[in-house]
Amino acid sequence: MSKIEDIRKFYARLMAANAASSDPRLEQVFATVPREAFLGPGPWTIVAGSGRVTTPSADPAHIYQNVLVALDADKGINNGEPFLHAMWIGKLAPKPGEAVTHVGAGTGYYSAVLARLVSPGGTVTAFELEGRLADLARKNLEIYGNATVIHGDAVTRPLPPSDIIYVNAGVVAPPVGWLKALRPGGRMIFPWRPSERVPLAVMVTRTEKGFACDPFMRSWFIPCIGASVADLAAKIPTPEQATRSRSIWLTQHKAPDRTATAIFGDVWFSTKDVRAKPGS
Template sequence: MTGSDEARRFYAKLMAAHARSADPRIEEVFASVPREAFLGPGPWTVFAGDGRVETPSADPSYIYQNVLVVLDADKGINNGEPLLHAIWIARVEPKPGEAVTHIGAGTGYYTALLARLVVPGGRVIAFELEAGLAARARQSLAAYANVEVIHGDAVATPLPPSDIVYVNAGVAAPPAAWLKALKPGGRMIFPWRPSERVGLAMLVTRMEAGFACRALMGSWFIPCVGASVAGPQARIPTRERAARTRSIWLMQDKAPDRTATAVFGDVWFSSRDIQAKSKR
């Protein structure tokens, strides 16, 4: 075993421990997927404090830590924090045979983890808007037979029916089409960024009675083109109101009422709990 292999195994153990998941496969996939294969040749630039630091060499051991690695400095695009993704992946609970849509796949590292977790029988459709990143993702994911990378706009393109929609770009609100793409019992996790003062990771579950929604943690991602700007009629929440959100509703199904915590176009957020059991 090389030093980088040992570093990756220890990193995987830490990620799984922080994720607090009962699924041993979380550690297995972090241990088996080489992060460096999705970052380009080293040395790499990572974020530290308010600045950036270059790794001393191209030894992969340096990127088996909870660090953001720069992919495109000019556009602010990074390979995100592994700890955040470990928590997110644990909460959406990918299972063998499930269909995943990954929005904002970058170069495909977290796509690869999701792909490993849905075999056998599962599939991942990965959207990436940046042409260069999409090309790199296709190359890096060529060995993953259950992954399709689409260079395209996930806001303008209909999503396939999905058990999981995994969003890695900040939205003022998830488009109604994303919610509709969820199968019964389907889960979506997305970075909610309705204003500069609000940045929350939100977990949505499609229940029989509607879309249950919970804030998980603070979160910041680069904006999602086409879904990151609130319209003039939007009702933008404070962070406190956003954190009280317990469900999301489609305007076509129900008009906003006194429980509304935020309103954006054809979707609105509510403090009302959804009690009905999921069809998972």
């Protein structure tokens, strides 16, 4: 075994342990998808707090750690924190045959991980708004026959019917189109940023009774263009209200009521748990 293969295997073991996933494929996929192939030639710029550090060489060993690697430092775009993504992907539990939509794919690293996890039979549609990054993602994902890159705006363009929607840009609320694109039983994770005081990651599951939501950790991502600014009529939640949200509703189906924790145009959040049994 070469040094880099050994390093990748240990990195993958750390990812799987942090994800606490019951799917053994998660470790295998992180061990076999080469992160350096999605970062451009080294040395690489590592984002460390409010500063930056350059790796001492182009040895890929430097980036098989839980570090943020800059993709476009001027715009604050990075490759993402591996521990966080491993945990989120593990929480989504992708299965072979499922259709994934990845919003904010960057250069495609986590799109590739998802593509492997939904194989055989599954697909990944990766949206990236930045043209240069979309071009790189398209090249990087050529060897993954089940991944397609779209250079476009996932907020205004319709998403394909999806079992999983994986969002890597902060929104004040998920657009109606995203919720409608979820198939029954479909899952979505998105960074919820209704205000500076509320940076949360939210898991949404489409059930028979509606969209269940679970704010499960603090999280910060760059804003999603077109969906990151609330209008003046919005009801902005306090941090406590945001963490108590248990469902998301479309106003066309149900008007906001006293359970509302946040209201953003056509979408509102509620303390009502659509998965709760009657009388509980």
